[in-house]
Amino acid sequence: MTDLAAFHFLRPLWLLLILPGALLPLLWLRRHDLMRQLGGSIAPHLMASLVITPTHERSLQPIHLLAALLILGALAAAGPTWQQDTPSFLDNRAPLILAVDLSASMDADDVPPTRLAAIRHKLHDLILRRAGTKTALIAYAGSAHLVLPATEDPALLDSFVQVLATDLMPRPGKDVLGVIDEAHKLLAAERSPGTLVLLTDGADPSQFDAIGKRLSGNQLQVLVLAVGSQDGTLIRDAKGQPLIGPDGRPVLGSFDEAGLKGLAKAADAPLGSLTLNDDDLDWIELHAQQHFQAAQGDDQQIHWKDAGYWLCWPLALLALCCVRRGWQVHWLGGALLALLLTAAPTRVQANPFVDAFFTQAQQGRWAFEHGHYPAAAAHFSDPYWKGVSAYLAADYDLAEASLARLDTANAYFYLGNSYVKRFKFSEAILAYQQALKKQPKFPEASANLALAQALLKDHEAQQEAGPPDEKADKTVEDNTSSKGGKAEQQQTPQASSDELWLKNLNTSPAQFLKRKFLLQDAASLTAEEPSP
Template sequence: MNIDLSAFHFLRPGWLLLLLPGLLLPWLWRRRHDLARRLDGIIAPHLLQHLVITPVDQHRVRPAQLLGAILVMGGVAAAGPTWKQDRPAFLENRAPLILALDLSPSMAASDVPPSRIEAAKHRLHDLIARRAGSPTALIAYAGSAHLVLPATEDAALLDSFLQALAPGLIQRSGKDALGAIGIAKRLLDAEQSPGTLVLLTDGADKDQFDAIDKALRGSDLQVLVLAVGSQDGGLLAGGQQDAAGRPLLATFDAESLKGLADAADAPLGSLTLSDDDLDWIELHAQQHFEAAQGDEQQLHWQDAGYWLCWPLLLLALLSLRKGWKVHWLGALLLAASLVSAPQPARAGALADAFFTADQQGRWAFEHGHYAQAAAQFRDPFWKGVAAYHAADYPLALASFARLDSAQAYFYLGNTYVRLSKFDQAIGAYRQALARQPEFPQATANLALALALQKDREDQQEAGPPDEKPDQEVFDNTAGKGKDVPRNDAQAESDEQWLDNLSTSPAQFLRRKFSLQDAAAGAGS
């Protein structure tokens, strides 16, 4: 353990006053039991040393001395010694980061091998791996901008949707960087936290520059522009040709990228084959996050006083000796340590004596015992959340139905989706958005539920194919086959369809983007 003495201080220095009685108590006890001092003035000093017989003390440590040591060590622990800052820096990758990937056709150019889009996805894959367990959101844009995933800490889920992105998923042509900035601002407003948006693109729409400048004024959103492509441009993938039979060439608009960076007051970088571009993103995101959080007023220090709890407990146990007047001290400190120690995993009389049912449920929830947490919680929201994670959906529905909040309706919608009840899920998400309009997770899940409902309806309308078989073969000639009823046929079909959907996020994203574009067109 390295201690920086230059930064060492106490968080609660008032507790250091306990050092005074802790040091005085052993000294006063020794002074009181000094027989020679008590007889001083009564017997001549030259006779006193021959008349006083000092009893042999079999105990090297006396109760008063032990109590003094406990007071001193306890005072230091309660004062909160610290020497290390708990900084919310990007060194721990906790700063919110929003990735916006351009899906316009020019991103299919092959001047950056194997293509611009694939090179960008490869770099983002490495960045997501660096930030595993940290909040990262994903946006796709071309002629319109769409939220792919809100801020999530699930790196595997984020990467699976990232790899599904490709030119052609968004039907509208163009480069709507302004739309991506608008989505990023709404995400950060919901999180109430400063963050960074990274635009990975090979060009920009010059008509949006003034609007981008106005949109970012006074905002906590920092924009970074990462250029993808080479100055010479490249051929489009698949050997696409124009009307004259000449190969189509995708240009690299460096001038528009510089204009985009100026309009957004953003640093401009370029995609590299090394980790320099990733380090560049992390450095700017870290500096922006710390500056937006403030100076020392926003910094927290790690309290190291808890390291002294174990020596304190040992001293308390040593005080349990027969005949000692402070033998009760050990039991008192032991009881206090039980209150602060993480012991409520075993529900019983001891846990009930020191912890409420919700506290026991919270401990079980944080340690992944969701079924146990659902049984312990009395708070309906947390009982519902625990039941949802434990896949006890009937209990989750019953718990969330008792509440009238945006978060409760959001989880209610998630539960209905798990049960494939998309109509109820859509209604729940809309109720959540009615109570909290800026709720990106509910907005994204509402779009998902609408897409799932549409696919369900399309599948049911399509029905079985009309073609007749070439030949009919029966394994039971006399009875021409048997009719075997299967009550679970529809459920089995739905489950198979959901499994297929989960393995094809590109198909889902294409439908989602199309529905959102259609809704935006109808609204305008």
């Protein structure tokens, strides 16, 4: 039912057209009133006998249809609405910060195949359903490290999630305070409220008192997602050997229920657990969106559903009645239709009907928003949107040709991404550096610059080492005699050095993260040491 209290018009000035729509029939009747026109020439008592009126006078006149068109058109253009619209725009979805515990206990296999592997699989599903929404990634154990700042690229984020391992962390422990500090830095850069999801199997009770103080304010919400079971499980290392603790006894990966409850209480956070279905993902997104909308408060823009388009159907019927013989100059519509059909288009298009109503930029925008990136690149003439569409469509030649014409931070950023996809790391580094010159606070460009530099070093190291020993894949005998000599033999290698390097490239993100975490941890320890 319509909520009359909420009923209003989005564009009320259009309602002024109702006034001429209501006055036109009255003015027309006044003008065509014979009694009034002849009142000054014929005596009133003779008027009824001298004036002859048609017996079957048509009551509905063209002026009435015109008035109805004006009134209905005014109502439709004014945008009647009574229902709020919660948009599905990606910009209105809550930013998320994923913090993955990489302590040794995450290698327990009570959640098959391991706790960490289950988290990687779960985050893969979460990233896919949040494609295009800003999501950041933090890894922590004895120290917390930013893996990737808030990004809208699901492929890039998932590539780092899948290489997370417990051996990447320089120190053991569960430093949730460090995670909160990193999350605050991310939200300060984004200038937006967000939600921090801790995926862990335990907590450090010594940090509980300080956690509440670090979470002052309403910008950051914490969710705790528990991973593991309550039964003690022997933890094994990557080689399958039991992990021995400092006391010399095997480490059991028991579910730290008391620690997780204490962490949730200290952070005033909801406590959930990993599930086999998508209930945990729904739980995360529900809490994140509720916090996002509540934190925005009065600044949140309210969208209303425009119901004016429903009046287009009666408007179309009225317009159809207007083409009846005798109601207007009926050949005008035919002339306009013939003009549209016979006019030579500026360029050949696949759908002339769509071209008649939408510009190329509008068609490109529609294709882009619906994921049809090749079509979007074909329609866009703006070099930035054409380049971004071509990049997302994996047409890197067109992307580089379009983006290279621009001198903006975003253009250099996507240009660098295109170079990385084609393994042009030197060009990518220059592009990211140009992006940072244009926009110094550009966390995505900073992260991709560090990654490109690490990949370049790995590539140069492998090039210096040379390709590994290659065995002949097959022996090809040339049976064609050459001046009576013996048949020549030709060996083809199994793979070229570039192909071998591409196969080994998959390990680079993990090596990059391990080196990065080690350097950051060493720098933090040096900063904590008291000066002599």
